[in-house]
Amino acid sequence: MKRYSTLWYVISLLLVAAIGLAACSQATTQNTPAPAATGGSPTAIVRTSAKDLILSTTTSTQDSGLLDVLIPAFQQASGYTVKTASVGSGQALKMGQDCNADVLLVHSPTDEKTFMDAGYGSDRRLVMHNDFIVVGPKADPANVQATHSAVEAFTAINNAKAPFISRGDKSGTNSKELALWKAVNITPAGDWYQQSGQGMGATLKIANEKNAYTLTDRATYLATRDNLDSLVIVLEGDNNLLNVYHVILVNPAKCTKLNVDGAKAFADYVVSAEGQALIGKFGVDKYGQALFTPDAGKTDADLGLK
Amino acid sequence: MGLIWEGIRNAVLLMFSGYSEVWEITLLSLQVSLLATGISLIIGLPLGTWLALGQFKGRHFFLSVINTGMALPPVVVGLWVSILLWRSGPLGDLHLIYTPAAMVIAQTIIAAPMVTGLTVIALQQLNPRLRLQLLGLGASHTQMILALWKQARLPLLAALMAGFGAVISEVGASMMVGGNILHQTRVLTTAIVLETGKGEFAMAMALGFILLFLAYLVNATLTWIQQRDVQR
Numbered sequence: 412m413k414r415y416s417t418l419w420y421v422i423s424l425l426l427v428a429a430i431g432l433a434a435c436s437q438a439t440t441q442n443t444p445a446p447a448a449t450g451g452s453p454t455a456i457v458r459t460s461a462k463d464l465i466l467s468t469t470t471s472t473q474d475s476g477l478l479d480v481l482i483p484a485f486q487q488a489s490g491y492t493v494k495t496a497s498v499g500s501g502q503a504l505k506m507g508q509d510c511n512a513d514v515l516l517v518h519s520p521t522d523e524k525t526f527m528d529a530g531y532g533s534d535r536r537l538v539m540h541n542d543f544i545v546v547g548p549k550a551d552p553a554n555v556q557a558t559h560s561a562v563e564a565f566t567a568i569n570n571a572k573a574p575f576i577s578r579g580d581k582s583g584t585n586s587k588e589l590a591l592w593k594a595v596n597i598t599p600a601g602d603w604y605q606q607s608g609q610g611m612g613a614t615l616k617i618a619n620e621k622n623a624y625t626l627t628d629r630a631t632y633l634a635t636r637d638n639l640d641s642l643v644i645v646l647e648g649d650n651n652l653l654n655v656y657h658v659i660l661v662n663p664a665k666c667t668k669l670n671v672d673g674a675k676a677f678a679d680y681v682v683s684a685e686g687q688a689l690i691g692k693f694g695v696d697k698y699g700q701a702l703f704t705p706d707a708g709k710t711d712a713d714l715g716l717k
Numbered sequence: 718m719g720l721i722w723e724g725i726r727n728a729v730l731l732m733f734s735g736y737s738e739v740w741e742i743t744l745l746s747l748q749v750s751l752l753a754t755g756i757s758l759i760i761g762l763p764l765g766t767w768l769a770l771g772q773f774k775g776r777h778f779f780l781s782v783i784n785t786g787m788a789l790p791p792v793v794v795g796l797w798v799s800i801l802l803w804r805s806g807p808l809g810d811l812h813l814i815y816t817p818a819a820m821v822i823a824q825t826i827i828a829a830p831m832v833t834g835l836t837v838i839a840l841q842q843l844n845p846r847l848r849l850q851l852l853g854l855g856a857s858h859t860q861m862i863l864a865l866w867k868q869a870r871l872p873l874l875a876a877l878m879a880g881f882g883a884v885i886s887e888v889g890a891s892m893m894v895g896g897n898i899l900h901q902t903r904v905l906t907t908a909i910v911l912e913t914g915k916g917e918f919a920m921a922m923a924l925g926f927i928l929l930f931l932a933y934l935v936n937a938t939l940t941w942i943q944q945r946d947v948q949r
Contacts, residue, residue: 620815
């Protein structure tokens with residue numbers, strides 16, 4: 412019987428440890444913000460109290476580090492706990508449609524318009540913008556640095572059949588990239604055009620390893636630049652490359668279990684003077700330039716968007 | 718519930734519609750994981766046998782390291798292998814990063830400790846006098862090992878199934894070292910993460926069912942081999 416009692420001893424020790432750890436983490440999560448769930452299934456994020464709200468946003472706001480500043484500030488100011496789902500814009504909008512999120516912070520204007528026209532969102536406000544840039548190998552085989560616009564750059568890359576990594580994941584960045592190809596009537600195909608199906612950070616890494624071009628938002632590029640030893644900015648400053656973020660409230664008329672007040676509080680915060688100041692300052696000490704430009708109160712037309 | 722039924726239906730339709738991208742992804746999953754499991758077997762079986770039957774200093778320590786290897790998080794393995802294979806890393810000149818070969822390497826590192834550790838147990842639970850009896854009957858060293866393996870084939874096949882199960886289902890290492898690149902390194906698990914990220918849950922579920930079915934086919938075969946001639 413001695414053998415079995417040792418076994419029971421070990422099992423009960425493991426069980427007690429497991430229960431103890433679970434109890435401890437329950438106590439601490441009351442006071443700390445919930446961690447971001449990247450690429451997780453929407454049903455994994457549940458509201459456990461009226462003070463919880465689910466924010467569905469894109470990988471670029473997460474990868475650039477902006478959320479790590481904005482969310483704690485909002486939680487402090489409002490008392491709400493934000494559960495952030497950092498997924499592609501495609502999934503973020505779908506989560507809104509399925510009533511699995513309370514508020515969205517996305518940057519895919521065409522898809523957002525479809526979303527609003529279908530009535531899934533009750534309010535959409537401009538928050539901020541940054542810009543997309545084309546990055547590529549220092550050697551620049553397609554001679555993109557000689558071009559002056561995004562569409563010229565893409566034409567050059569297609570003509571040179573230079574390696575290009577696409578997000579291929581229906582994200583905001585991917586939508587912008589596909590719109591650019593469409594603008595020059597090119598359907599990219601061939602071994603040179605590769606689709607990573609991953610977030611911006613991972614895609615930049617792949618482009619770095621493969622000495623390939625890619626379209627990226629400036630914020631993620633700056634945030635990960637130290638790990639990208641062979642990528643440089645080859646094109647920037649085209650008006651076509653504006654990357655605009657909106658905050659969308661999911662329509663309570665279409666969904667019954669939303670945290671409507673929490674969603675409104677978040678949306679109000681990001682366009683408030685305090686929120687906009689945080690956005691405008693983000694990145695200055697680390698990169699010498701702000702990663703996002705605050706735009707609350709302006710309309711799409713002010714930024715030159717249709 | 719609707720999503721689950723839709724998933725099963727779409728899985729069947731996908732498999733038979735000849736949608737070439739799905740076949741490509743499925744084939745690559747199978748190739749990479751079977752190869753990784755095979756290599757783990759080639760490494761793990763002799764190594765496990767040596768650990769089980771050998772007498773040498775540090776055997777206990779080595780055994781505990783192997784057992785710890787069974788608890789290695791796949792995503793950590795992916796990270797280490799990535800660091801080795803990046804151009805900035807020591808093995809960067811081999812240009813293996815973001816290739817199926819890199820995925821095989823990472824998956825082998827995940828499966829090998831499992832196969833090794835379970836082989837050790839499989840052989841240790843045999844009657845120790847069996848070994849002496851075989852040698853006493855005039856068996857050569859090789860013949861003895863082969864006879865012991867045959868005697869322990871039930872737990873050994875379970876070790877193989879555990880190793881295969883660990884790698885066919887893992888996504889962290891495959892994502893990091895493979896890159897999920899379409900037509901190159903996209904496998905079922907990484908494709909499921911992608912489709913979920915796009916909001917295409919029905920497609921993700923369908924791929925999930927294909928993965929389950931694949932795992933079932935392989936394990937059904939191994940189980941049949943395992944359970945043949947078993948006295949019950």
